[in-house]
Amino acid sequence: MNQFINLAVAEKLAHLEHNEWLRNRKKPNAQAIAKAIFTLDHDGGKAVEKDDELPDGYKSVQGEYARLSQGKRKA
Numbered sequence: 001m002n003q004f005i006n007l008a009v010a011e012k013l014a015h016l017e018h019n020e021w022l023r024n025r026k027k028p029n030a031q032a033i034a035k036a037i038f039t040l041d042h043d044g045g046k047a048v049e050k051d052d053e054l055p056d057g058y059k060s061v062q063g064e065y066a067r068l069s070q071g072k073r074k075a
Contacts, residue, residue, distance in 0.1 A: 030069050037061055 041060050 034069065
């Protein structure tokens with residue numbers, strides 16, 4: 001029974017801490033999102049390893065996000 005109570009208290013504390021973290025975290029903005037997409041889309045300057053190439057037909061999300069963030073919509 002003691003283990004069950006300890007587990008319940010630990011879960012409740014984790015839930016409360018998570019909610020506090022959500023309240024206090026810095027909200028993402030367009031600039032931060034664009035920077036993250038650029039970082040993920042950048043090649044990093046290293047050669048691509050065997051079997052680690054991008055698939056055929058891959059399109060960069062960077063241009064699409066820039067277009068959407070300027071308020072333009074696909075027709």
